[in-house]
Amino acid sequence: MILQKDIERLSAGSNETFVLNLGPQHPATHGVLRVKLTMDGEFITRAEPVPGYIHRMHEKMGENRTWAQFLPNTSRIDYLSAMAYTHAYVAAVERAAKIEVPARAEYIRVITSELNRVSSHLVWFGAFLLDLGGFTPLLYAFDDREKILDLLEGLTGSRLTYCYYRFGGVCNDIDAGFVEGARAFVTYMRPRLLMYRELVTDNVILRKRLIGIGFIDRDMCRRYGASGAVLRGAGVNYDVRRAEPYSVYPQFNFDIPVFPEGDCMARYLVRMEEIAQSLRIIEQALDGLPEGPFLAKGVPRMMKPPAGDYCFAVEAARGRFVVRVVSEGKDIPYRLRLRTPSFSNLSLFEEASRGMMLPDALALMGSLDLVIPDIDR
Amino acid sequence: MNLPEPFRLLLFVLGTMAFVGANAAYLVWVERKGAARFQRRPGPTEVGPAGLLQPIADALKLMSKQLIVPPGVDSILFRLAPILVMMPAMMCLATIPFSEALAARNINVALVMVFAFSSINVMAIMLGGWASRNKYAIISAARIVSQNIAYEIPMMLVVITLVMMTGTMNLREIVDQQAGAIWHWNLFRLDENPLMPVTFVIFYICMLAETNRAPFDMAEAESELVAGAFTEYAGMGFGVYFMAEYANIVVGCALATLLFLGGWQSPIGVWSGIPWFLLKMYALVFSVIWVRWTFPRTQFYSLLNLSWKILIPVSLATLVLTAIMMKIL
Numbered sequence: 238m239i240l241q242k243d244i245e246r247l248s249a250g251s252n253e254t255f256v257l258n259l260g261p262q263h264p265a266t267h268g269v270l271r272v273k274l275t276m277d278g279e280f281i282t283r284a285e286p287v288p289g290y291i292h293r294m295h296e297k298m299g300e301n302r303t304w305a306q307f308l309p310n311t312s313r314i315d316y317l318s319a320m321a322y323t324h325a326y327v328a329a330v331e332r333a334a335k336i337e338v339p340a341r342a343e344y345i346r347v348i349t350s351e352l353n354r355v356s357s358h359l360v361w362f363g364a365f366l367l368d369l370g371g372f373t374p375l376l377y378a379f380d381d382r383e384k385i386l387d388l389l390e391g392l393t394g395s396r397l398t399y400c401y402y403r404f405g406g407v408c409n410d411i412d413a414g415f416v417e418g419a420r421a422f423v424t425y426m427r428p429r430l431l432m433y434r435e436l437v438t439d440n441v442i443l444r445k446r447l448i449g450i451g452f453i454d455r456d457m458c459r460r461y462g463a464s465g466a467v468l469r470g471a472g473v474n475y476d477v478r479r480a481e482p483y484s485v486y487p488q489f490n491f492d493i494p495v496f497p498e499g500d501c502m503a504r505y506l507v508r509m510e511e512i513a514q515s516l517r518i519i520e521q522a523l524d525g526l527p528e529g530p531f532l533a534k535g536v537p538r539m540m541k542p543p544a545g546d547y548c549f550a551v552e553a554a555r556g557r558f559v560v561r562v563v564s565e566g567k568d569i570p571y572r573l574r575l576r577t578p579s580f581s582n583l584s585l586f587e588e589a590s591r592g593m594m595l596p597d598a599l600a601l602m603g604s605l606d607l608v609i610p611d612i613d614r
Numbered sequence: 615m616n617l618p619e620p621f622r623l624l625l626f627v628l629g630t631m632a633f634v635g636a637n638a639a640y641l642v643w644v645e646r647k648g649a650a651r652f653q654r655r656p657g658p659t660e661v662g663p664a665g666l667l668q669p670i671a672d673a674l675k676l677m678s679k680q681l682i683v684p685p686g687v688d689s690i691l692f693r694l695a696p697i698l699v700m701m702p703a704m705m706c707l708a709t710i711p712f713s714e715a716l717a718a719r720n721i722n723v724a725l726v727m728v729f730a731f732s733s734i735n736v737m738a739i740m741l742g743g744w745a746s747r748n749k750y751a752i753i754s755a756a757r758i759v760s761q762n763i764a765y766e767i768p769m770m771l772v773v774i775t776l777v778m779m780t781g782t783m784n785l786r787e788i789v790d791q792q793a794g795a796i797w798h799w800n801l802f803r804l805d806e807n808p809l810m811p812v813t814f815v816i817f818y819i820c821m822l823a824e825t826n827r828a829p830f831d832m833a834e835a836e837s838e839l840v841a842g843a844f845t846e847y848a849g850m851g852f853g854v855y856f857m858a859e860y861a862n863i864v865v866g867c868a869l870a871t872l873l874f875l876g877g878w879q880s881p882i883g884v885w886s887g888i889p890w891f892l893l894k895m896y897a898l899v900f901s902v903i904w905v906r907w908t909f910p911r912t913q914f915y916s917l918l919n920l921s922w923k924i925l926i927p928v929s930l931a932t933l934v935l936t937a938i939m940m941k942i943l
Contacts, residue, residue, distance in 0.1 A: 257749050265837045279753060279914070368837045370828060370911025376653035442829055442909050445916055595753070596838050596913050 254282055257595075261290050265368050265599045268609030272586075272602075274595075281598050284590045286583055292613040299562075299573030304330055304540040305404070307573065312398040314575060315611040317360055319399045320346075320353035321553035327402045328483060329549035329560040333542035334404065341529045342406035343485040348419060348522045349389065349401060350551075351515040355426070356385040357554035358508050358515075361606045365505070366437065368603035369446055374437050381429055388418045404540060405533030416523055423516045423523075430513055438509065447502035451601030453589050454499050461585040464578050465556025466511065467605060470504035472497030477552035489521045501604040508606070539568050555579050555606055579611035630707045634700075637864050638857035639669035645903050652907045672853075679849030687846065688745040695742030696847070696854035702731035702738075703861035710868050711786045713878045713888045725773065725783040728869060729766075732824065735862060736762040739826075739833060742855070743843030754842030757914055758833040761823060764921035765830075769820035771929035772813040775936045776800060776873055779807060789877035793886070799876035807939060809932045814874045816929050821866040821902075823917070825859065828906035832914055867898035 260271040269290035275283040295314055299307045311326045312319030324346055331338060359382040363375035386396045392415055393401040393408075401408055437443060453463070455471045468475055476493040478486045494510035496503035544566040550559045556578030563572035582605045590598040643658065643665065650657025658665030683689055709724040711717030721727060736758060743755025779800070780788045792799050801814050823830040834842040841847075844855050871877055871894040878891040912920075 255749065263840060279757075366910060370831070370835065370837060371909065372649070373653050373907050376655060380654060440909065442912050446910065446913055594913070594915065596835070596911075599838055 253277075265602065266609070267364055267607065270583075270607065270609045270612065274598075276595070279594050281590050281593050281595065284587050284598065286586055288580075288583070288609075288612045290613065291610055293610075295614045296573050296575055299570055301569065303568050304542070304570060305538075307570075308403075309398070309400045312395075312400055313610065314577060314614045315553060315555060315558070315579065315608045316397055317357040317608055318353060318554035318558075319397065320350045320401065321551050322558060323400065323402045324350055324484070325549050325551040325553075325558050325560040327404055328551070329547050329562050330404050330540060330542060332549055333545060333547040333562060333564055334536075334540060336405045336533050336536055338406055338533055339530045340485070340527045341410075342531045342533070344522050344526050345407050345411055345531060346402060347484055347486065347489075348411070348519055348526075349392070349399075349407075351518045351522070352385050352389060352419065352422075353399075354554045355512050355515045355519075356382045356389075358512050359385075361508060361554075362433070362437075365603040365606070366443075368599055369443065371437070371443070374433070377429075377433075377436075381426060384418075384422050384425065388415060388422065391415065391418075403532060403536075405536040406531050408532075410531045416526070419519060419523055423520050426512070426516055430509070433509065438505075444502070446597075446600055447500065447505055447604075448498075449500050449502075450597050451501045451589060451593070451604060452499050453585060457585055457588060461588075462581040463556070463585055464581065465552070465554070465606075466504050466507040467556065467582050467585075469493065469495050469507045470604075471499040472503075477550050477557050481550055483549070483551060485522075486518075488525070489518050491515075491518050491521075501600050504604040504606075541566055541568055553578060555608060555611065556582065575614055577611045577614055579605075579607050579609075580614075583607055583612055626708065630704055634704055634707060634861045634864070635857070638860040639673060641860040641863070641899065642672070642856070643669050644900070645906075648900065648903045649907045652904075676850050676853035681851055682846075682848040684747070684846050687747045691741050691745035692846075693851075695738050695745060696851045696858075698738035698741065699735055699858040700854050700861070702734040703858055703865055705731045706865040707861070707868075709785065710865070710872065711789065711877070712891055714786075714886075716888060717786065720784070720786055722782075722784045724785045725777065725788075728865070729770065729773070732862070732865065733762070733766065735858065736824075739843050739855075742847070743833075746843070746846040748846050750839040750841075751843050751845050754833050754835070754839050754845075758826065758843065761826075761830065761832050761914075761917060764918050765820045765823040765925075768816050768921060768925040768929040769824065771926070771933050772816045772820075773873070775807075775809075775813055775929070775933045778933075778936055778940060779803075785872050785877075789872055789879060792876040792879050794879070796876075796881040799874065799879070799881075801874040801876075806943075807936055809935060810874070812928065813932055814870070816925055816932075817870060817874065818898075819920075819925065821870060822905065823921070825862040825866050825902075827859075827863065827902055829909040829912050830917055831906075831911060832917060835911060837911075863899055863902055864895070867895045867902065870898055871895045 254275050254277045257274040257276050259274050260266040261269040271287040271290065273285040273287055274281050295310050298310055308323065311323045314322050359378040363378035366374040389399060390396045392411060393399045453467060453471050455473050458468045458471050458473060472495060474493055474495045479493055491514045494507045494514065496506050542564040544564055546563050548559060548561045550557055558578055559576035561574040562570050565571045586602060590601055647657045658668040661667040661671045683692060706728045709721050709727050739758050740755045743751040777783055780791055782788060796802060801810055803810055826833045844852055847855060871891060875894045878886050878888060880886040880890050
């Protein structure tokens with residue numbers, strides 16, 4: 238009888254381990270990520286991520302379509318941070334084709350990218366709390382995010398997978414309604430952040446669950462190429478917006494939140510602080526929004542960038558996202574390489590989760606802020 | 615009541631079952647509506663006025679679903695566990711007096727009986743998890759056993775403290791002792807024992823843990839263990855577990871009301887009766903729901919630490935101090 242066999246196996250001693258399949262359908266993996274856990278009781282001895290369940294070959298797709306045709310793909314890699322991803326791609330192509338982007342377009346890009354970053358962090362905030370068993374913050378966060386989605390929907394026509402940037406600018410200009418809405422959002426969001434601090438950050442159970450859990454030090458970050466909040470939560474002051482300034486970011490005053498502890502709480506605080514900093518950037522960009530064209534003149538309908546190898550990095554919501562395009566001077570790219578932050582951030586999970594208990598490991602996984610299509614691109 | 619004995623018994627069996635069923639169904643509705651209010655959304659609205667028929671629709675849906683018994687499970691235990699989980703909750707309710715006159719049985723050791731039966735509930739969830747032959751369910755079963763052992767000890771200790779003061783385990787007598795106004799309730803009898811609020815807080819925390827409610831819902835822990843011990847259950851098998859959870863909350867809150875909040879005694883000394891009992895009990899039930907939608911889940915080891923390192927020493931100290939006080943005063 239099977240039950241008898243189980244009793245024998247389980248009573249054989251604790252040095253015997255068992256394999257627990259976390260996913261591909263599991264509430265905590267937020268998508269189709271499978272993690273093969275080797276467990277000793279409730280302790281993880283080995284966690285082996287098995288990505289690839291929703292691989293869509295975006296890189297290969299890039300080699301099979303014209304430069305402009307790849308634009309919609311960029312928003313489907315990290316669906317929560319679509320603006321930044323499109324930004325990296327258009328900027329790489331602009332660099333290749335030497336297109337000057339008008340100042341107004343750069344400002345609009347910064348505003349929309351930062352709004353998108355705030356909405357992405359809000360989703361992470363809700364989902365992370367859901368991982369920790371708190372259901373209510375998710376709906377509060379989604380309520381706030383809805384306001385951003387409405388704003389961006391009015392501007393771009395889509396709510397999630399925006400295809401708003403074009404080579405040389407953006408596809409349509411922002412109007413007074415958008416500017417007003419964005420300002421209203423900034424003033425609305427600040428007290429909300431204070432409320433989140435009181436309701437969630439200062440909660441004693443949450444602090445117990447996050448402080449001292451899931452250490453990731455800067456050495457581990459370097460070995461796995463981690464970036465974004467994971468890296469800044471390990472005490473490394475690295476943000477692409479500062480380290481390799483792009484667009485009009487050098488014109489704005491903002492801080493890079495860095496917390497040296499390297500635990501889940503540090504990563505949590507980095508992201509919460511980043512929301513506040515993004516609001517600052519949005520405010521400054523709205524104040525300094527210049528007049529002028531929103532799309533560069535003379536951009537050819539069929540792009541044929543001169544032959545060469547071009548790279549562009551942006552700070553997406555999850556970390557450093559790099560697009561590398563290799564052009565042969567034809568209407569389609571020779572090679573298109575996407576370096577996505579979630580992939581690197583996931584790779585350190587195996588080492589960081591060793592010896593942890595299952596709930597703590599899930600807190601660690603949540604604090605990495607994984608977006609599965611970003612891993613399987 | 616002056617009914618002949620077999621009819622009286624039958625009436626109370628039916629009454630208890632109806633009460634448990636109605637509570638389980640409508641506390642789900644209250645929980646969903648309450649959660650919705652906390653989260654600024656309307657909650658169930660479609661079925662009936664204010665979604666009031668939603669529990670019936672849910673029950674019909676669950677009953678019409680196939681009862682899947684996965685291959686390889688221990689089919690007897692797997693089917694038995696949901697029955698075992700529901701039964702003790704009903705048995706406990708049979709001993710709980712709702713008012714002076716309304717109680718299924720006036721038993722002298724009612725308190726012992728309640729605790730004896732509520733332990734079966736744990737065993738039933740463990741059996742369900744064990745029989746499911748699912749790794750998540752087995753982890754959950756292991757968790758629930760150690761959790762309940764850890765929390766039954768402080769709960770027992772505070773109840774012993776209380777029984778030392780009341781001198782009886784008959785629930786009706788315990789309530790009768792609290793007659794009068796609000797300062798006669800066990801919770802506020804500070805002149806006799808200033809530690810009563812401490813025992814109530816420990817009792818409340820242990821009750822949350824015993825009924826597997828957030829922030830101690832280790833057995834279900836949906837973001838860790840999918841659905842814990844209930845992962846493999848479908849249809850009404852799952853529904854019964856769900857009902858038992860609410861039935862256990864009702865039992866726990868009713869017990870807290872009887873032991874600490876004066877049962878059916880009115881806070882102003884006059885007009886005592888069933889409404890007061892129900893009011894206090896449902897206020898406690900609401901607080902349980904409130905806690906669930908406010909706090910995240912604790913870790914399993916900090917849950918055990920809380921019990922073994924804080925609750926058990928504190929409740930032991932309360933017990934000893936109460937004994938000393940009773941000897942001296």
